[in-house]
Amino acid sequence: MSLAGECMVCRPFSMHDEPEFTQVWDLLKDSDVAYGHLEMNFADYDELKWPARGQGIGSFMMSDPEIANDLKWAGFDIMSTAHNHSFDFGAEGLLATKKHMKAAGIVTAGTGADLELASEPGYVEKKNGRVALVSTSSGNQHFMWAGLSKGALRGRPGVNPLRLNFEFMVDETTAKNLKDFAQKLNVAKPPKHGREGSFGIQLPGPQQWGDPESFFVGDRCEIISRCNKRDLERNLRSIDEARAMADLVIVAHHFSVADGPRGETAPQFVQQFARAAIDGGADIYVGHGWHRTLGIEIYNGKPIFYGLGNFFAQSEFIQRVPYDSYDAWGHDVDRLPMLTPAAHPLHPGLDTPSDTWWSSAVIQLEMNDYGLKRVLLHPVEMGRDSSPQANQSRRTGKGDHHQTEGRPMLAKGEDAFRIIDRYRRLSEPLGTKIQIKDGVGVIEL
Template sequence: MHDEPEFVEVLEKLRHSDFTYAHIETNFGHFSEVDAPARSDQIGSYFMTDPQVAHDLHWAGVDIASLANNHSFDYGVKGIASSIRHCDEAGIKHAGTGSDLEEAREPAYLETKNGRVALVSTSTGNKSHEWATHPKASLPGRPGVNALRARTRYVIGQEAARQLKEIGSQLGILREHHMNVEGSSGLLRNAEDGEFSLAMPNDQSTTGSNLFTPSDHFEVQTTADPRDKEGNLRSIAEAATMADLVLVAHHFSVSEGGRGDTAPGFVREFAHAAIDAGADVFIGHGWHKTLGIEIYNGKPIVYGLGNFFAQSEFVRRVPFDAYESWGHDVDRLTTLTPAAHPLHPGLTAGNLTWWSSAVLNFVFSGGKLAEIEMTPVELGREVSREAPLHRPVGSGDAPLTDGRPYIATGENAQAILERYQRLSADLGTELVIDGEVGRIRL
């Protein structure tokens, strides 16, 4: 029903290409066809979207989409299945989730008149019960996401290491290789000589979440889990054999501290390996921020797409878990509504990047990337740290944001493009601002 020229121009750009890719960070389904919420310890949104939106996205031009993300399992196995079913019915090819790991990890294929396209989709940051697994004997595989787990090491100075080990010893939670103590299952499974762990109460029956490495400096180091990395690279190699253009989508909701302007080490490691295995375009998302673009061996790595539609304020039903995690009085649950505030992260002023991004048009010639054209969009707020609202919805104390992409102009366009330009330059990529469009030429 929307016909504003600034919005229609976005749709025209989506429809103009041989094909259009999007990441879908929600679930499609009716509340009557899914499970109860499948997680309860995360402060965040619980996403379920009317299946008609899948048809709307395909009408708008979206042909192929990645589904693996930290919200894929919000409504359990039935939510995974309903999202797949409704994408199929809408005609959107998809990858990243499935009834077992083989299905979640396999490439999706899209036929176009200029060649065959493949997509491999993976996610980092999901809980262990959300990881898809293989079947074994009579045991079925677990439905879920194609996970790329990250291993984290905390590199600390020698004196700090001594003090931390002393604290851990006094608390009875220090774990080193030579120890044989109950409550340390798996904590040191990935440890190297000299490393130690602290058996925090919630980790004592898991593979753990901390490994400390004594050194001469302080640093957080992340690497991709070797088995997950190898499995995904096999899928990428398969796609490169079976298709003319290979996309790899990586959704990562974890970071090495705060979510800054540089992708963590395990993402850069996997991106380079994916290109080496045959990927033509690597697409990162998960921080809801635009990040820099790297050209690696002639292939583009987009580390952060940012948001394109930001409408989580309009989730129709919100479960108990969300109200509880945001501090609402759940003893008054029947009096609470989805209009309560706060209920969703990142949707306030003071967020420079939440309400903007760009349409990226990749131009290939002779099988090689020739140009990336970047058209900036804004989602209903000005592109500044204060993010003043200019397309409000509703009349509450905290008006909601329309959240649809409009072509950005003027200062908004310049702010979006200059951010991309600065962060891409840090990666050795020259982005030229041509009026209100950005261009990377090879």
């Protein structure tokens, strides 16, 4: 089994032949089955109506459907499509993506014409067995969730959601101050969720709907996140179906939210779902959404990859950028006809240096009927190194803003060591030991 991370891919790439590039695809094609996460939509523009998402901080992911054929050329067999950009161009963009991926011969899971179809596993047939994928997403807005048909109304196309519940534990002094704050502003409101004795605060906001934040008194201050009970149970049913119908089950979980600022460890709800997925019959859990690599846990003999990181980083080459993005990034939209997709800043993660945005690994799992034997981490870079300065090595264009090419190549030398050493450092607290041998990370079981 080979795993690759988030594919924000919008440029054809199959024509390139550098050894460091073709060796990446050799790693995928060397496996019985190769998985990746598709953080992109594919459609011809006559298949679309308009951008469905108005909130503009975040790229609007849409690209040429021909790139799906390049992903097949690269060796991908099965890809997850549930993420926070799945509904950027509405039902039309979501369903077009499914159609073009199927035409390219790549199985997908995580989105569909209604909730039942979005939740069902995708299956790929291979010589050595049948592989299933269940894909879900946390952090989507309500109109992106797939729905069921009812009352002569069709179900809503969308993503397979794994919604969340947050609670805030505060000490007695903080609780007193919060209640005083809520009383003075007249924003106290009982929460719809939370334990007995909790109190709620609902601050005014631009949206009409919203559940008050739920607070309760404890011995410290802590954010507590849990999976929505119904969504968790529905996804576990899909995992159980996949376990019964396939020989290997992958669960892909996209999460674009966190317990506060995004740190170096996965949120509580991610750990809850990952372990529940393994307990429910999954063989592999893969997490993505933060665009950074996170630690690896071996749980009951099964691998949990909390953050795969980016595998293609090409969002700044998206050709059709809607009004909302220019407006959100502070460009003068009164001059909209004069603004172009080359404007900067325009895409998250690209306005400041990042030592994790431009690197990850192709992960190879050696498995047999008795389970996981060994994990190999082959480091890749996307045109910048993994230093805090994110020094550029491959540039496209001659503009003032240095556009980074964004396709994966095998990393070398000090850069390769830094990439793998990050996995090692973040996996050690999870009880996973990673050795670095000849520039490759190795987990022996």
